[in-house]
Amino acid sequence: MSAHPRENLVAYLDGELDTPTRETVSAHLADCESCRAEVSRQSQLDGALAALPRLEPSPGFEARFWARLARERDEATGLGARVLAWLSPLRMGLGLGGAAAAAVALALAFRLGGPAPLEPDPDWEIVVDSESYELFSENVEMLEILEILEDWDAASET
Amino acid sequence: MDDEDTQLMLAFQAGDRAAFETLFRRYTPPLLNFLARMVQDRGRAEELSQDVFIRIYNAAERYEPRSRFSTWMFGIARNLALNDLARAYRKRERQVTEPHELDYADPSPDAEANLAGRRLATSLEHSLGRLPERQRAALLLRSEQGLGYQEIAEVLETSVSSVKSLLHRARETLLAELKEEAE
Numbered sequence: 257m258s259a260h261p262r263e264n265l266v267a268y269l270d271g272e273l274d275t276p277t278r279e280t281v282s283a284h285l286a287d288c289e290s291c292r293a294e295v296s297r298q299s300q301l302d303g304a305l306a307a308l309p310r311l312e313p314s315p316g317f318e319a320r321f322w323a324r325l326a327r328e329r330d331e332a333t334g335l336g337a338r339v340l341a342w343l344s345p346l347r348m349g350l351g352l353g354g355a356a357a358a359a360v361a362l363a364l365a366f367r368l369g370g371p372a373p374l375e376p377d378p379d380w381e382i383v384v385d386s387e388s389y390e391l392f393s394e395n396v397e398m399l400e401i402l403e404i405l406e407d408w409d410a411a412s413e414t
Numbered sequence: 415m416d417d418e419d420t421q422l423m424l425a426f427q428a429g430d431r432a433a434f435e436t437l438f439r440r441y442t443p444p445l446l447n448f449l450a451r452m453v454q455d456r457g458r459a460e461e462l463s464q465d466v467f468i469r470i471y472n473a474a475e476r477y478e479p480r481s482r483f484s485t486w487m488f489g490i491a492r493n494l495a496l497n498d499l500a501r502a503y504r505k506r507e508r509q510v511t512e513p514h515e516l517d518y519a520d521p522s523p524d525a526e527a528n529l530a531g532r533r534l535a536t537s538l539e540h541s542l543g544r545l546p547e548r549q550r551a552a553l554l555l556r557s558e559q560g561l562g563y564q565e566i567a568e569v570l571e572t573s574v575s576s577v578k579s580l581l582h583r584a585r586e587t588l589l590a591e592l593k594e595e596a597e
Contacts, residue, residue, distance in 0.1 A: 263582045272563045301585055305557035308535055311447050314460060321464050325471060
């Protein structure tokens with residue numbers, strides 16, 4: 257009798273062996289009582305695992321999901337809008353394009369941990385999107401502008 | 415990728431929110447069960463299930479079907495579960511060797527007749543909770559979710575032979591523990 261193909265017995269049971277290996281294992285099982293007993297044990301374990309109770313989502317799970325999604329998206333766009341509004345005078349002065357300004361806004365939002373609440377400027381379109389983020393990633397030197405903004409902000413308070 | 419779930423995800427990408435809702439309702443139960451047995455905490459599993467769907471929702475714009483939808487989804491779930499377990503271990507919030515009781519409703523009115531079955535289920539749950547995380551993930555994906563070895567390998571980012579080994583070791587451990595409890 258060939259060596260016991262212990263590790264292949266589970267794969268045999270799961271139907272995951274290639275044809276030649278499956279045939280080899282089948283031939284072995286025909287002659288090996290201990291391996292047949294092992295297959296039987298594994299099969300019973302399979303049955304017990306399959307019979308484990310199934311959890312159902314708690315009541316209101318779906319409604320909570322949609323509420324949470326809406327809340328997180330509002331927080332993300334709200335933050336970007338406030339920072340964009342704060343940038344608007346500087347944006348005109350520096351001649352920044354829309355996507356560039358949004359990239360700076362995104363950088364600010366992450367770096368400053370959230371600006372103080374400001375009145376949103378209705379003329380500015382909210383652009384905190386993947387294109388802006390990619391622009392930010394490609395133009396890290398934009399972060400130098402943050403120093404200008406911080407100096408400008410400090411100067412405006414004196 | 416032409417499986418139905420991938421087509422639903424592509425439809426959602428094109429603006430069909432009902433397609434996402436279909437995927438959400440279809441996969442909430444299996445996702446919840448997988449995560450609950452991975453992190454051994456039902457409440458946390460519900461939060462993580464929502465985390466998975468939020469990531470899927472937000473990824474729609476950039477979605478490119480490189481694998482089956484379920485493979486992608488369980489890959490996200492597995493990463494979140496492992497991160498959560500690592501976080502909990504660092505904070506010592508939960509002892510993974512003593513899993514929380516997962517609260518199941520007993521569907522059968524004949525509780526006495528099911529007593530032996532429930533004891534076995536409890537023992538099996540505890541043994542599952544003590545498995546190393548990768549063995550546990552492989553076994554749950556196979557026995558609970560019915561994934562094939564190739565798909566499990568993609569979810570776990572490993573090889574098919576590694577999946578075979580993980581499943582073999584996981585089952586040997588469970589059988590040994592169940593035998594010990596029975597004696």
